[in-house]
Amino acid sequence: MKAEIIAAGSELLTPYRLDTNSLFLTGRLNLLGIRVTRKVIVGDSREDLVDAFRDALERANVVISIGGLGPTEDDLTREALAELLGLRLVRHEEILQGIRDRFRRFGRTMPESNVRQAMVPEGAEVLANPLGTAPGLWLETRGYIAVLLPGPPGELEAMFNREVEPRLAHRGPSQRLHTRELRVVGMSESDLDSRIAPIYSQYEGLETSILAARGEIQIHPRIWSSDSTSAERLLDNLVKKIEIALGDCVFSTTREPLEFVVGAALRAHDATIATAESCTGGLLAERLTRVPGSSVYFPGGIVCYSNDWKTEWTGVPAETIETHGAVSSEVAIALAEGIRRRSSTTLGVGITGIAGPDGGTPEKPVGTVHIALASEGGCKEKQFRFPGEREQVRWSATQMALDWVRMYFLDDTRRAT
Amino acid sequence: MKAEIIAAGSELLTPYRLDTNSLFLTGRLNLLGIRVTRKVIVGDSREDLVDAFRDALERANVVISIGGLGPTEDDLTREALAELLGLRLVRHEEILQGIRDRFRRFGRTMPESNVRQAMVPEGAEVLANPLGTAPGLWLETRGYIAVLLPGPPGELEAMFNREVEPRLAHRGPSQRLHTRELRVVGMSESDLDSRIAPIYSQYEGLETSILAARGEIQIHPRIWSSDSTSAERLLDNLVKKIEIALGDCVFSTTREPLEFVVGAALRAHDATIATAESCTGGLLAERLTRVPGSSVYFPGGIVCYSNDWKTEWTGVPAETIETHGAVSSEVAIALAEGIRRRSSTTLGVGITGIAGPDGGTPEKPVGTVHIALASEGGCKEKQFRFPGEREQVRWSATQMALDWVRMYFLDDTRRAT
Numbered sequence: 001m002k003a004e005i006i007a008a009g010s011e012l013l014t015p016y017r018l019d020t021n022s023l024f025l026t027g028r029l030n031l032l033g034i035r036v037t038r039k040v041i042v043g044d045s046r047e048d049l050v051d052a053f054r055d056a057l058e059r060a061n062v063v064i065s066i067g068g069l070g071p072t073e074d075d076l077t078r079e080a081l082a083e084l085l086g087l088r089l090v091r092h093e094e095i096l097q098g099i100r101d102r103f104r105r106f107g108r109t110m111p112e113s114n115v116r117q118a119m120v121p122e123g124a125e126v127l128a129n130p131l132g133t134a135p136g137l138w139l140e141t142r143g144y145i146a147v148l149l150p151g152p153p154g155e156l157e158a159m160f161n162r163e164v165e166p167r168l169a170h171r172g173p174s175q176r177l178h179t180r181e182l183r184v185v186g187m188s189e190s191d192l193d194s195r196i197a198p199i200y201s202q203y204e205g206l207e208t209s210i211l212a213a214r215g216e217i218q219i220h221p222r223i224w225s226s227d228s229t230s231a232e233r234l235l236d237n238l239v240k241k242i243e244i245a246l247g248d249c250v251f252s253t254t255r256e257p258l259e260f261v262v263g264a265a266l267r268a269h270d271a272t273i274a275t276a277e278s279c280t281g282g283l284l285a286e287r288l289t290r291v292p293g294s295s296v297y298f299p300g301g302i303v304c305y306s307n308d309w310k311t312e313w314t315g316v317p318a319e320t321i322e323t324h325g326a327v328s329s330e331v332a333i334a335l336a337e338g339i340r341r342r343s344s345t346t347l348g349v350g351i352t353g354i355a356g357p358d359g360g361t362p363e364k365p366v367g368t369v370h371i372a373l374a375s376e377g378g379c380k381e382k383q384f385r386f387p388g389e390r391e392q393v394r395w396s397a398t399q400m401a402l403d404w405v406r407m408y409f410l411d412d413t414r415r416a417t
Numbered sequence: 418m419k420a421e422i423i424a425a426g427s428e429l430l431t432p433y434r435l436d437t438n439s440l441f442l443t444g445r446l447n448l449l450g451i452r453v454t455r456k457v458i459v460g461d462s463r464e465d466l467v468d469a470f471r472d473a474l475e476r477a478n479v480v481i482s483i484g485g486l487g488p489t490e491d492d493l494t495r496e497a498l499a500e501l502l503g504l505r506l507v508r509h510e511e512i513l514q515g516i517r518d519r520f521r522r523f524g525r526t527m528p529e530s531n532v533r534q535a536m537v538p539e540g541a542e543v544l545a546n547p548l549g550t551a552p553g554l555w556l557e558t559r560g561y562i563a564v565l566l567p568g569p570p571g572e573l574e575a576m577f578n579r580e581v582e583p584r585l586a587h588r589g590p591s592q593r594l595h596t597r598e599l600r601v602v603g604m605s606e607s608d609l610d611s612r613i614a615p616i617y618s619q620y621e622g623l624e625t626s627i628l629a630a631r632g633e634i635q636i637h638p639r640i641w642s643s644d645s646t647s648a649e650r651l652l653d654n655l656v657k658k659i660e661i662a663l664g665d666c667v668f669s670t671t672r673e674p675l676e677f678v679v680g681a682a683l684r685a686h687d688a689t690i691a692t693a694e695s696c697t698g699g700l701l702a703e704r705l706t707r708v709p710g711s712s713v714y715f716p717g718g719i720v721c722y723s724n725d726w727k728t729e730w731t732g733v734p735a736e737t738i739e740t741h742g743a744v745s746s747e748v749a750i751a752l753a754e755g756i757r758r759r760s761s762t763t764l765g766v767g768i769t770g771i772a773g774p775d776g777g778t779p780e781k782p783v784g785t786v787h788i789a790l791a792s793e794g795g796c797k798e799k800q801f802r803f804p805g806e807r808e809q810v811r812w813s814a815t816q817m818a819l820d821w822v823r824m825y826f827l828d829d830t831r832r833a834t
Contacts, residue, residue: 308716
């Protein structure tokens with residue numbers, strides 16, 4: 001069963017905004033056994049909408065439109081579908097009353113323009129919108145299903161869950177999409193692919209996307225199957241083989257970001273961590289605290305951007321900075337050991353570098369970052385040269401630091417067993 | 418002059434990845450006087466690609482495709498266009514040599530599959546790709562222009578700049594797109610629109626998009642005109658009127674994020690700032706240091722996630738925490754004043770709150786955040802209830818704190834004049 005998605009809105013044809021609703025819809029449709037085979041983005045033009053619906057209804061079993069259900073003259077989705085199918089628009093008194101009541105609840109009178117939102121093509125079912133004034137529509141006719149959803153993501157998601165999913169369930173074939181996701185650090189995309197292509201290409205019917213995200217690579221194997229048990233078994237088997245091929249570079253098979261994996265490791269070992277960051281400016285602390293409940297293992301961190309702060313707050317000797325420069329192995333080690341000592345945590349991380357765009361020199365170009373990880377057993381330190389712009393250098397540095405923490409516990413577990 | 422964009426790639430029809438290249442292309446095309454009227458996303462299927470090219474070439478003057486130029490069997494864009502237009506694919510020896518040389522430079526032998534990349538439809542011009550193996554193509558025939566660009570953003574952007582832009586320049590009509598962007602904080606979308614709709618709706622030919630981003634609203638007025646001087650004058654005039662209508666809520670008319678505006682204000686006043694963050698976990702420091710050169714005004718910050726850290730590192734009395742709780746006006750004030758005193762900065766910011774999902778109580782629900790700003794003149798403090806999930810609460814808190822710093826300098830400037 002095939003679906004196409006039409007996203008309507010002139011703002012989606014500007015350089016400023018993308019349709020992101022289709023990601024949600026695609027994920028949910030796939031789980032219902034429905035593939036998304038095309039997405040079209042058109043402006044607020046009746047002609048373009050009519051065109052888009054015509055083409056999509058010719059090709060797909062289900063066509064879902066997003067947006068264009070508001071009260072203004074730019075909101076033309078209802079009208080376009082009715083025009084294409086030769087249906088009259090009929091005023092739906094119950095919807096109108098609902099919209100009027102909604103305005104009354106907020107102490108306002110409904111503007112006359114909102115009457116548009118109560119116009120329904122003959123034969124269409126109304127999909128309630130508890131979160132806004134724009135109702136959705138479900139039109140099933142001549143073998144097509146057309147679904148009109150509002151653009152605000154909260155409204156769209158609530159309406160899909162309550163009204164659309166139950167109507168689409170059991171419509172699709174018995175085939176469902178089965179998926180996995182592996183996340184990998186510390187390996188290039190081509191190196192990764194050369195190691196795993198011989199594995200995934202052996203499975204018939206399996207599609208595998210390899211996506212480079214910042215600082216990591218995601219592997220998305222997926223298979224459509226009507227036999228859930230064997231599809232899941234096949235994927236489990238594949239994941240195991242990939243994990244063997246890539247070793248410790250695989251940090252997650254459960255869609256968890258690296259900071260969540262690190263958080264779980266810290267928790268599992270009853271360990272704590274404190275950070276002393278210079279060039280990353282707090283990004284490492286910020287990532288560690290994205291995890292709910294991270295206060296259990298993260299008491300705090302210092303962003304010591306100036307040299308004075310490095311000395312006063314984390315005890316980096318001023319002479320060390322003077323002799324070796326703020327961006328040096330010695331300072332990274334002093335930061336990591338200093339913060340660990342002062343905060344009595346299991347681990348201390350120190351990061352110092354040149355994020356750019358300025359501040360680089362021939363010896364220490366932009367992208368030079370020193371990372372240090374202090375523990376009871378000593379201090380590991382290394383100099384990196386991260387490519388890219390300021391934001392990318394900062395992200396890569398935190399990704400590497402988090403990965404070191406992960407590896408620390410992997411090694412620790414190995415030593416213990 | 419109209420353009421359509423076709424993004425090819427099965428991964429763009431999964432729930433994991435969006436086409437973002439079209440934002441870059443749209444921005445650059447608009448500057449050349451070319452409007453993007455439709456975007457289509459199709460999978461790696463020859464039939465779908467042929468369909469998409471056929472429909473797009475019927476409607477638009479320029480059709481630009483993204484992706485599908487690689488060496489694998491999934492890369493079908495060249496073949497689809499040649500099939501549609503009935504053109505033979507001819508092997509281009511110079512391209513082939515270039516690809517071979519590229520492999521040689523990296524010490525490898527070219528796999529036979531890469532020969533695909535040297536196949537060129539008769540009559541097409543080759544667009545050099547200095548950053549990868551996939552050359553682009555420019556095909557101008559029967560009044561159409563079809564441009565095939567590779568998918569990796571770096572390659573696409575470099576190729577557009579070097580090869581496509583010069584070919585498209587002066588093709589478009591004399592009309593160009595003229596734009597502005599205003600960024601606003603501290604106002605709801607509907608309140609904002611009710612204040613400015615009477616202004617922007619008076620200008621003929623002007624389109625205005627109002628986009629809610631997290632913690633701010635962006636206003637994008639734009640107008641197509643062949644008379645640059647009067648278009649720019651009209652936009653200047655409009656921006657002035659909007660600024661008067663929205664007052665201090667407008668923080669940028671030059672596309673600058675709030676932390677850059679705050680950085681410029683700190684610089685202009687020779688002021689410095691230090692931060693003491695609890696629930697935002699370093700996000701405020703991280704945002705302040707996104708600005709290159711921020712070390713001039715930001716010596717550092719503390720992420721004091723645990724109560725011990727609040728006491729030890731920023732001098733919040735343990736009794737204050739015990740009496741009022743860590744999430745309280747008193748603690749926020751003690752954080753702001755403590756960090757300002759200890760670091761001798763012009764300003765000190767303290768943030769403490771409950772970002773969720775856990776930790777809320779009936780009196781202090783998730784989203785409760787206290788923000789304090791300490792300066793020579795005293796300490797401003799307020800309790801907020803930010804809506805949304807953990808990430809949104811944290812972002813909103815830093816947005817508010819940054820806005821307070823901005824307002825501090827606005828007031829300061831007013832006092833001085």
